Amino acid sequence: MFVEVDERGAKRLLARHPWVWQGMLRRAPQDPGFYPVTHRGRFLALALFNPGTELAVRAYAWEEADPWAAWLKNLRAALQRREADRAARPQGGRRLVHAEGDFLPGLVVDEYAGHLVVQIGAAALEARRAALVEALVEALGPRGVLLKNDARGRRQEGLPLYVEAAYGEVPERLWVEEGPVWLPVRPWQGQKTGAFLDQRENRLFAGSLAERIRPARALDVFGYQGGFALHVARHAGEVWVVDASEAALRVAKEAAEKNRLSNLRTLEANAFDFLKREARRGPAYDLVVLDPPSFARKRADLERAYAAYKEINLRAMRLLRPGGYLLTASCSHHLGEEAFLAMLKEAAGDARRAFRLVARRGQAADHPVLVNVPETGYLKFAVLEAVD
Ligand SMILES: C[S@@+](CC[C@H](N)C(=O)[O-])C[C@H]1O[C@@H](n2cnc3c(N)ncnc32)[C@H](O)[C@@H]1O
Numbered sequence: 001m002f003v004e005v006d007e008r009g010a011k012r013l014l015a016r017h018p019w020v021w022q023g024m025l026r027r028a029p030q031d032p033g034f035y036p037v038t039h040r041g042r043f044l045a046l047a048l049f050n051p052g053t054e055l056a057v058r059a060y061a062w063e064e065a066d067p068w069a070a071w072l073k074n075l076r077a078a079l080q081r082r083e084a085d086r087a088a089r090p091q092g093g094r095r096l097v098h099a100e101g102d103f104l105p106g107l108v109v110d111e112y113a114g115h116l117v118v119q120i121g122a123a124a125l126e127a128r129r130a131a132l133v134e135a136l137v138e139a140l141g142p143r144g145v146l147l148k149n150d151a152r153g154r155r156q157e158g159l160p161l162y163v164e165a166a167y168g169e170v171p172e173r174l175w176v177e178e179g180p181v182w183l184p185v186r187p188w189q190g191q192k193t194g195a196f197l198d199q200r201e202n203r204l205f206a207g208s209l210a211e212r213i214r215p216a217r218a219l220d221v222f223g224y225q226g227g228f229a230l231h232v233a234r235h236a237g238e239v240w241v242v243d244a245s246e247a248a249l250r251v252a253k254e255a256a257e258k259n260r261l262s263n264l265r266t267l268e269a270n271a272f273d274f275l276k277r278e279a280r281r282g283p284a285y286d287l288v289v290l291d292p293p294s295f296a297r298k299r300a301d302l303e304r305a306y307a308a309y310k311e312i313n314l315r316a317m318r319l320l321r322p323g324g325y326l327l328t329a330s331c332s333h334h335l336g337e338e339a340f341l342a343m344l345k346e347a348a349g350d351a352r353r354a355f356r357l358v359a360r361r362g363q364a365a366d367h368p369v370l371v372n373v374p375e376t377g378y379l380k381f382a383v384l385e386a387v388d
Contacts (some may be wrong), residue, residue, distance in 0.1 A: 001029045002036045003049050003057055010039035013059055014096040016372040018047070020057035028056070032123035032157075034067035046070050048106055048124040052158050058105035058122065068128070071104070072135055078102040079139050082366060086140075090114065093176035093183065094366050095197050096140075101368040101376040109136065110193040112176050112185045114143045117193035118166070123157045133166045142166035143319055146187050148194075163188055172249070175258065179204045184255045189247065191224065198363040199291065199329070201226060202381050205361065206289060206327055207231030207276045209383070213325065215286030221271050221316065226252030226264060228289040228327070233261040235289070241266045242274050272308075275315035283321045290316050302334050309335065310347050317351040317386070326355070326384040333378035340380040348384075354383040 005013070009024035020037070032050040036043055037057055046067045061070040078097050085094055087362035096116070097109035106122025109310065116136055120126050123356035126149075133145050145167040154161055172189070175182045178200060187194035190325060206228050210218070216237040223241035233239040233256070241252050241264065247267040250296050256264035271292070278284075290312055296305035309330060316326055330340050337360075348355050361381040363369070369377035 001033070001036050003028045003047065004038050004041075005044070005057065007039075009037075009057070010044060011040075013037060013044045013057075013062075017063070018045075018057075018059040018103075018105060018373060019055055019240065020047075020059075020377075022054050022056045025056055032127070034071060034124055036064070036067065047095065048121050049120045050157060052123075053156055060103045060105055063381070068131075074103045075135060076139065078104060079216040085366070085378040086111070086139060089177065093178065093185065093195060093197050093200065095364070096366075098367045098376070100373050101370055107132075108193065110195075110197055111140075111142070112174055112187065112194065115168075115170050115174060115187065116140065116142045116145045117148050117170070117187045118145060118160075119148055119151060119193060121151065121153055121157065121243050123159055126157075126159050129166070137167050141169065141257070144170035146170040173254075179207060180234065181207070182255065182258050183227060183230065184225045184251045184258070186225075190251075191245075191248075196224065196291075198226060198331070198367050198379050199381075200364045200388075202327070202329070202361055202364075203227050203231050205359075205383075206287075207234065209310055209325060209327075210235040210287060213286065213323075215324075215370070217285045218287040218289075219285050219319070220289045220291075220334075221275065221312070222290065224248045224290045224291075225265075226255050226266070228291065229264055230255055230261065232287060232289070233264045234259075236263065238263050242269055242271055244268065244270055249280070271312065273320070275312055279315040279318040283319060283324070285319050286321055286324045287314045288319055288324070288326050290328040292330070294330075296332040296360065299334050304331060305335060306339065306343055309340075309368070310343050310350075313344060313347040314351050317347060317353055317355070317384075320353075320386040322386055322388055324386045325358070328384065329379060329381045333375055335380070337380055340382070342386065344382060354387045356387050357382060358385050359383040 004027040009020040046061040047059040108119040185194040210232040218239040226241045363379035
């Protein structure tokens, strides 16, 4: 059995973009699965296929082979790329599999101090989950494997939402070593796989910056479990974590204790309201982190999202004392790097303040970006210094 695509689908696959849409299919099997993809009978790629989704084909290999064997080969290659890091940081957190970025569409695997959290986002792969877990256990010898299959996107694949341990034990709460900080992770209940590993290198950067500038007052807005704040608080007078999630803030407080940081405080609030209120009081902070959730989950949301990003950045800019730093992120793929910088330019202009662009950063290196697949790169991170 195979999937036959039209001219447009073939063009995409030949350019090494893995996605082919339902409307570009000529002939296809009735069931989800791992299949060869052809054009006019000629082999093009191996792909995950789902007849029931708009995004029907997600390719992962461009050489003819047994589809499952080729998938396992890509898995082994992804794990091998992280081998040195695993050996160097056994108590750390890392992404082991970054879906299309590792030629493994539909799969995310994060590791937290020897525990694996797996997210499956494709019906074809769900059917092979026992074999997948077996392969992971054999290759990595983890303490436990959690299937955190509760992302809403699974519904489009026709898959149920659930969270269950598939091997060994995975605790409700665990700690990973992130440089000098113990970072909290809640694999079962937390957002994403329990922590935001894509910001790992940026959190370390924030810690080094704080060590250099020694902020008297700092803010971590949309702070979740205090990831950035924990790094900054080691070198700051006082740091406030602001988030709408009471559960996340409770963990942030626990983390402050675990890291022996008595200067980390939490505030449960809507960040938009908080920033508006606080900005009226004028410049009072030396360092502000803004790490909002994605405001544009689809392209149609972009205009509204742009305005929202601008609003929070403008207000954060007003909060900074001269010489202060804004560390600002967007994890929306739809807001590209250029638009992100244009938004910051507009926000700075409206705030009537000048900022130096000190650094432009992105997602952690274990979240690889493919040039052919811009969708694999989503996190923008800018470091701005208030120069007046
Ligand atoms: C991308 S996460 C932040 C991750 C965090 N910086 C870290 O490094 O672990 C975004 C956070 O924003 C919070 N959030 C979403 N909407 C919010 C709102 N309107 N006001 C305050 N917090 C919000 C979520 O609860 C979530 O914790």
